Amino acid sequence: MNTPTDHPTRRVSVIVNGTLFLREVECRKHLVDFLRDDCGMKGSHLGCEHGVCGACTVRLDGRIVRGCLVLAAMADGHSVETVETPAPSPRLRALQDAFIEHNALQCGYCTPGMLMAVLDLVERRPQANREQVREWISGNYCRCTGYHAIVDAVCAVLDQQRAGRFAANAVEARA
Amino acid sequence: MNHPTELPTRRDLGAELPAVTEDQRHIGVAIPREGVRRLTQGRGQFVDDIELPRLAHVVFWRSPVAHMRITRIGRSAAAALPGVIAVVTGPEIAAVCKPWVATLAHLAGIKSAPQYPLAMERATWQGEPVVAVVAETRAIAEDALALLEIDWEDLPAVLDTRTALDPDTPLIHPELGDNLCFERKLDTGGVDEAFARADAVVFEETYVFGRHTGVTLEPRCQIADWNPGDERLTVHHSFQAPHMMQDLYCRQFDLQESQVRVLCRDVGGSFGIKVHAYPDDFATVALSILLRRPVKFVADRIESFTSDIHAREHRIQARIAATKSGEIIAFEIDDLTGIGPYSMFPRTSGIEGNQVVNLTGGPYRHKHYRAALKVVFQNKTPTCQYRGVGHPIACAVTEALVDGVAMKLGIDPIAFRLANVIPDDAYPATGASGIKLEVLSHEACLREARQVCDYEALRREQSELRKRGVFRGIGVAALIELTNPSAAFYGVGGARIASQDGATLRLEPSGVLTVMSSVGEQGQGAEAIFAQIAADAVGVAIVHVRVITGDTDATPYGGGTWASRGAGIGGEAVLRAGLVLRANILATAAVILQREAGGMRVMRGAIHDADSGERLLDLAELGRIAYFRSDTLPKTFTPELMVTRHYAQRDYPFIFTNGVQVSHVEVDTDTGFVRLLKHWAVEDCGRVINPMLVDEQMRGAIVQGIGGALFEECLYDTDGTLRNGNMADYLVPMAAEMPDIVVSHVQSPTKSSLLGAKGAGEAGTAGAPGAVMNAINDALSPFGARVSSQPITPEKILRALGKI
Numbered sequence: 001m002n003t004p005t006d007h008p009t010r011r012v013s014v015i016v017n018g019t020l021f022l023r024e025v026e027c028r029k030h031l032v033d034f035l036r037d038d039c040g041m042k043g044s045h046l047g048c049e050h051g052v053c054g055a056c057t058v059r060l061d062g063r064i065v066r067g068c069l070v071l072a073a074m075a076d077g078h079s080v081e082t083v084e085t086p087a088p089s090p091r092l093r094a095l096q097d098a099f100i101e102h103n104a105l106q107c108g109y110c111t112p113g114m115l116m117a118v119l120d121l122v123e124r125r126p127q128a129n130r131e132q133v134r135e136w137i138s139g140n141y142c143r144c145t146g147y148h149a150i151v152d153a154v155c156a157v158l159d160q161q162r163a164g165r166f167a168a169n170a171v172e173a174r175a
Numbered sequence: 176m177n178h179p180t181e182l183p184t185r186r187d188l189g190a191e192l193p194a195v196t197e198d199q200r201h202i203g204v205a206i207p208r209e210g211v212r213r214l215t216q217g218r219g220q221f222v223d224d225i226e227l228p229r230l231a232h233v234v235f236w237r238s239p240v241a242h243m244r245i246t247r248i249g250r251s252a253a254a255a256l257p258g259v260i261a262v263v264t265g266p267e268i269a270a271v272c273k274p275w276v277a278t279l280a281h282l283a284g285i286k287s288a289p290q291y292p293l294a295m296e297r298a299t300w301q302g303e304p305v306v307a308v309v310a311e312t313r314a315i316a317e318d319a320l321a322l323l324e325i326d327w328e329d330l331p332a333v334l335d336t337r338t339a340l341d342p343d344t345p346l347i348h349p350e351l352g353d354n355l356c357f358e359r360k361l362d363t364g365g366v367d368e369a370f371a372r373a374d375a376v377v378f379e380e381t382y383v384f385g386r387h388t389g390v391t392l393e394p395r396c397q398i399a400d401w402n403p404g405d406e407r408l409t410v411h412h413s414f415q416a417p418h419m420m421q422d423l424y425c426r427q428f429d430l431q432e433s434q435v436r437v438l439c440r441d442v443g444g445s446f447g448i449k450v451h452a453y454p455d456d457f458a459t460v461a462l463s464i465l466l467r468r469p470v471k472f473v474a475d476r477i478e479s480f481t482s483d484i485h486a487r488e489h490r491i492q493a494r495i496a497a498t499k500s501g502e503i504i505a506f507e508i509d510d511l512t513g514i515g516p517y518s519m520f521p522r523t524s525g526i527e528g529n530q531v532v533n534l535t536g537g538p539y540r541h542k543h544y545r546a547a548l549k550v551v552f553q554n555k556t557p558t559c560q561y562r563g564v565g566h567p568i569a570c571a572v573t574e575a576l577v578d579g580v581a582m583k584l585g586i587d588p589i590a591f592r593l594a595n596v597i598p599d600d601a602y603p604a605t606g607a608s609g610i611k612l613e614v615l616s617h618e619a620c621l622r623e624a625r626q627v628c629d630y631e632a633l634r635r636e637q638s639e640l641r642k643r644g645v646f647r648g649i650g651v652a653a654l655i656e657l658t659n660p661s662a663a664f665y666g667v668g669g670a671r672i673a674s675q676d677g678a679t680l681r682l683e684p685s686g687v688l689t690v691m692s693s694v695g696e697q698g699q700g701a702e703a704i705f706a707q708i709a710a711d712a713v714g715v716a717i718v719h720v721r722v723i724t725g726d727t728d729a730t731p732y733g734g735g736t737w738a739s740r741g742a743g744i745g746g747e748a749v750l751r752a753g754l755v756l757r758a759n760i761l762a763t764a765a766v767i768l769q770r771e772a773g774g775m776r777v778m779r780g781a782i783h784d785a786d787s788g789e790r791l792l793d794l795a796e797l798g799r800i801a802y803f804r805s806d807t808l809p810k811t812f813t814p815e816l817m818v819t820r821h822y823a824q825r826d827y828p829f830i831f832t833n834g835v836q837v838s839h840v841e842v843d844t845d846t847g848f849v850r851l852l853k854h855w856a857v858e859d860c861g862r863v864i865n866p867m868l869v870d871e872q873m874r875g876a877i878v879q880g881i882g883g884a885l886f887e888e889c890l891y892d893t894d895g896t897l898r899n900g901n902m903a904d905y906l907v908p909m910a911a912e913m914p915d916i917v918v919s920h921v922q923s924p925t926k927s928s929l930l931g932a933k934g935a936g937e938a939g940t941a942g943a944p945g946a947v948m949n950a951i952n953d954a955l956s957p958f959g960a961r962v963s964s965q966p967i968t969p970e971k972i973l974r975a976l977g978k979i
Contacts, residue, residue, distance in 0.1 A: 026314070042224035043217020045443070047392045048476045052902040055392055084217035096215040100207050103871045106698030108214030109393045109443030115215065138911040141902065143392050143444045144698050146878035147910040149871055 012076040016041060017085040025072045032056040032067025034075070035082060043084035043112045047141065054140030057113035058082045062172060064120045083112035090169045091122050094157045104153035106144030114140045118154045122161060123171040130155055188863045192922055195750065195862075195929055198778040201707035201717050205867035208703040210722070219441040222396040222413045222473070229468040230398070231260050233459055234316040236306040236323050237481065238298030241332035241554040241895025242347070245296060248306060249324030256322060258315035261466055263307040265293035268461045272427050275452075277518040279668030282525045285357040285550075287518035288348035292458035297330065299347060299516035300554050301896050302481025304455050309462055309470060332554040332895035336490060336513035339551035347516050347552045356518055357525035357550040361532055363607055366545040369505035370496045378579035379494035382572050383964035384944075385888035386488040389561050390907055393443020394479045395453065399460040400469035408460065409436045413443065415450040415697060416735030421727045422671045423452050423521060424460060432727075439725035445697040446879065447561040448483050450737050452520045455482065480900035485889055486527065486561035488513045489568050493535075495576035496543075501586050503595045505543035506536040506607070508572060512550050515557035521670050524558055525550055530565025530657075533608050535573050537655040538596045538617050538833065544607035554895050560737070566656055566941030567880055574652040574945035575963065578952065588651045588949070589625050593618060596653060610657075613826070614923045615833040617653055620857040624651070624835040627919050628855045633839060641957060647852070650838040650950025654942040657829035658739035658860070658934025659925065664829070675823035676740075677731025678748035680709055680756045682816040684802045686780055686794030687719040693733025694745030695724040699936055700868035701741045705749045707864055708930070712753025713760070714777035715794065731819055739934020742864055743830065744822055747928040752820035754929075763801055763814040764792055826927040832934060834858040836877070836942035838950040839914075844958070844976055847969030849885060849951060851914040856942065859921040861933035869935045870918040876939025877916055882908045884944035888966050 007026045014021050016039050023038045030049075035041040035058065047053035049068045056067035059081040088096065095115055098104065105111040114137065121128055121136045128136065133154045134147065142150065160166075189203020196202065213219060250262040274289040294305045306323060310316035331345045338344050339354045347354055370377055391413075398411040408430060414420060417437040424435045442449065459472040474482065489512045496505040510531050514524035532546040581591035596617035597604050604612045624630075630649070637647045665672040679691040690709045696702045702722040710717040723729055731748075734740065757777050764782040765772040768791060776785045782792040800807060801814035808814070824830060839852040856873045863869050886906035890898040899905045924931025944965060951972070952961050960975040973979045 028314075036224075041217070042221075043219075045221070045393065046223070047394075048902040050476070050901065050903065053392060082217060083215070088216075096212070099215050100209065100212055103207060103700075103867050105211055105214060106700070106871065106875060107393070107442060107444045108211055108219055108698065109221065109441075111214055112217045134910040134913070138909045141392060141907060141909065143390060143446070143879070143907070144875045145871060146874035146876075146908075146916060147913050148874050148916050151910065151915075 010073050012072055014075045015079040017081060018087065027071065027073050029072045030068050031058070031070040031072050031075050034072035035067060035080065041082055041084050044082050045109050045112060054117060055110050055113040057116045057140065059116060064116055083115050090166055091157070092119050094160060094165070095119055095122065095153070098153035098156045102149045102153040102156065104145060104149040110140060110142045114142065114150065121154065122157055126158065126161055128158060186866045188866050188920055188922065192862055192924060196711040197776060198714055199711045201710045202864055205865060206707060206717065208700055210702055221393055221441045221443055222398060222411050225398055225411055227398065227400060227469045231309045231311065231466065231468055231470050232313040232316050233307050233309045233462055233470050233472050234313065234320055235304040235455055236308065236320055236325065237478065238294065238301055238303045238305055240329055241301050241334070242330040243298050243327040244330055245294065245298065245305065245325065245327050247326040252324065253308060253319040253322040256315065256319045258311040259319045260309045260311065262319070263309070263462060263465065265291055265295045265305065268292045268458050269295065271464055272457050272461045275427065275520045277520040277523045279523050279525070279665065279670055281668040282357055282523060282529060285518065285523060285525045286351055287356060288351060290454065290517045290520065292454045292461055300556050302478070302556055304458060307458055307462055309466060334553055334555065334891060334895050336488065336511050336551050336553060339513065339553055347554060354552040355549065356514055356552055357528065359529060359532055359548040361544065361546045361608060363542065363544045365543040366505050366507055369543040370494070374499045375496045375504065376499055376580055376583050377494055377496050378576055378583055380575065380579060380963050382491045382493060382575065384487040384489045384568050385966055386485045386558070387883050387887035388480065388483050388485045388889055389446040389448035391444035391446060391448050394474035394476065395449060395483060396473040397456060397459055398469055398471045399463035401463040401467060403467045407434050407436065409438065410460065411438050413449055414439045415445045415695065415737060417695065417725060417727050418693065418732055418735065419672050420452065427457055428460065428464065436728045439695050442697040445736065447564070447737065451484055451522060451559050453482065476902060477900045480889070480905065481556055481897055484519055484559040484561060485556045486558050487568065487883065488558060489531065491568070491572050493572050493576055495580050497580045497584060501584055501591060501594055503539050503541045505541055506576065507545045508535050509547045513553040513555065514550055515555050516552055517557050519557045519559035521672065522560055522665065526560055527558070527565045531569045533610055534566060534569035534655060536608065537569065537573065537606050537610065538653040540595055540597050541607055555891060562876060562879055563937050563940035566654065566937060567883060567944045570652055570654045570941050571945035571948055574949055578949045582956070589621055589630060592651065592653055593621050596621070610831070611827050612831050613925055613927065615655065615831060616859045616921045616923045617833055619921045620833060620835040620859055621653065623857045623919055623921060624837050624855060627857065627917060628837045645841065646844055646954045646957065647839065647841045648950040648952065648954030650946045650948065650953055652836050652942045652945035652949060654834055654938060656739065656832045656934070656938040656941050658832050659743035659824045659830035659927070660738045660740060661824050661828050664738060673732060673734040675821050676733030676745045676748050677819055677821040678745065678752045679731055679817060679819040680713065680752045682756060682760060682794065682798060684798040686798050687721065688713055688715055690720060690722045690749060691730045692722065692724050692745050692749060693731045694735055694741045697736060699741065699872060700865060701736065701745060703868065704742055704746055704864040708746050708749045709753050712750050713757050715780045719780060731821065739936045742932045743928065743934055744824060746864060746932050747930045748820055748822040750930050751822060752818045755820060756816065756818040759815045759818060760794070760797065763816070764797055766808055766812050767797065767800055768792060822928065824927050830925045830927055830933050832860050832938055834938050834942060836946040838946035840947065840950040840954060842951055842954040842972060847972035849967070851881065851912065854914045854916045856916060856939060857919045857921060858935065858938055859923050860935035861924040862922055862931035863920055864932055866920065869920065872935045873918045873939040874916045876937060877943045878908045878913055880940040880943025881913070881947055884947040884965050884967060886966055
């Protein structure tokens, strides 16, 4: 157990949005703090810091995780993708467009985490219906929209996908 | 629960009203907010994203108990931790920041005690900041918190509003003489006579509204940056009213406006939480001044729950009288509300109760009304204005009473409302409480609501399902909402909170437009609608408009975002500035082209011949000549291509809006769980500038209202400590529980402005608790059971049903 004056560190090597970061981090540091403080990636936000609100949702080796429940040390040797990726996939771009089109964000604070969560849905649950979309995003808190427009936006992209829009873009297998 | 809805269409509501500009192409149209694209890419700039040279981080040791006397602060161990910069106590902060007392002259008799940035000898609620620890990182500052040695003596806590004024209850501020912050009585006369009439049917009930809070996903946060070199303070603040804070920093720290710049860039939700001046705001600024370096404060979630303002906590005894023939004749309420240990700075904590008094019974024609209000101090987190401010309470009480008496009379709730609302052709009108109502549309909204929810079909379905043991309810709520406030809200009471706002429009040399507004953006879409208005007022495409807000160095002076005023006040200033700029552009074109200005028009980025439509001069060419070739213009003429106009609404104290909400629910009478099936809202915010954004304001606000009605409550233990100060235990609405929400519009523009827009941000929160409570009580009606305490939990429903 750490005392206030004793914080062991560890050297980590993490690929974040395609770039390799080598950093010395305290073992207690969470992944989202590592992204924000050590990698300069401010796009993932902190809402509750205990895994409830979903604002810090990022992809770790293709799986969505809460950045506040994963330690930076656990990401050592792994790959992280956030909404700030300079090379968004066609599905992520479509979701970003749909969020604007449907006004599925107001303040935008939950949006990075929400987008990473629904990207996972679009990739893994292509047949999801409206109710399943609501269920899927029930781990992501949005205080502004009332959720209706987010559900509309996600359903619109699911419809586009079912109509073949992303047929040329295979979903990457999970690591 | 889920009904697919139509994809968004470019709905144009502007065509339903006479145009306010010559070539209106943007006002009234559902144009997406292109300005939020960066937020979808994680490229926002929230306060915690900002890093500055020499930046230090502050955390606060906050009172762990409801009421205590501080007996010792041992800080040597904390101060000795490597990386700790300073450990600072209340008296040290008080040496540079004056205390404040939050009262308003027009709330007669309101009182409070002097409040300091950090507690001095006593702390009066769990969460009050006591000691500041500043360190190189937030983590080190938090480590140092654990090394503070603070001793205290517990003092008795005043918690229950019902006993707060009892003679044997301890006084929170002995110098005030009692625990009463504010009281108000209103009596039109004739109330007792109305209730005593032989043909009166009376319905009476007590309503309880739990404490809840805003839970902005981005917590309160700021960076205070005192630069000793130029003696200037820059504050990056997640906030709604930058000029108000500039003024307060000036007053509390003896500075001038020229020394204080407040910047509000991206704000991660506000809802009224971020329009108040918190003790830790001032402490952070004081620390920056003392330490001569920037200091960042970002509340964590437990701090948010115990130090963000709370709201509601009202207990209201209420009754209504109607004649046997179905005419409402009188309302009476007695409201008791608890506001924590201090009236909140600078808007005071008397406003919510005051609004309940003003608004109860608001939609109706009765002449007799009596209200009593008592606002009491208690050792809980201070309460203040949060989205809706009194409206959700007044509406829920009013509409529950209306349903209650309609049921006694055996009259359908919508028919009963149609018969009793102030009719649409009776405006301007004055409500029984004395409120001035310019133009409302209760009848039109009720008819639209009945049609859009297919009310008769819902009733038929309800009746069929009851036979099968399925209990659905349909709840209706009519509401009024005060928006576009004049100086009557705060200014007349002595608060230095601007009721006017300003807009500056500048035509750039390339023909694009820059708009600077004193009303900022917290996600509602203020910048988007300002761009729409500016584009139409001047005559350019919206892609050529850039909007700048949230910087006291750059924008005109104004009130900012509160009381649903951004569109109606800020938007009007943009329109007026734009119309003048357009005239100035035409005057410039007249000089360049040697033609009469009256024969030309500005449209679509160019000067056109008014008759033939011939394109005469691009704005880019006009800009080039005006800015770079003044040598070619007559010496007597100077182009004025930057225009500022201000607007304050002065025709009425407030411009009221109205609306009707319908909630459809199913109650599981075995578990007490409520399923929200669907929700309809008909709203009238006057001229709609962007229907999609108004829809989204309604939906988000309705869900916040539903939160208060069903889930959200700050639960206190018997010792006055918060039991559920985290997002797992404090229940907020999540997507799966929420219904789809259908919004329709009726437009009754206000004549107090050219634009005709009223506010839209709070009506959803105002109406939802009443609609949902009425729906649940409708579902429970076969059992003769009623609920009247919010949040309406499964436990309360089962108790009402006699099952537990």
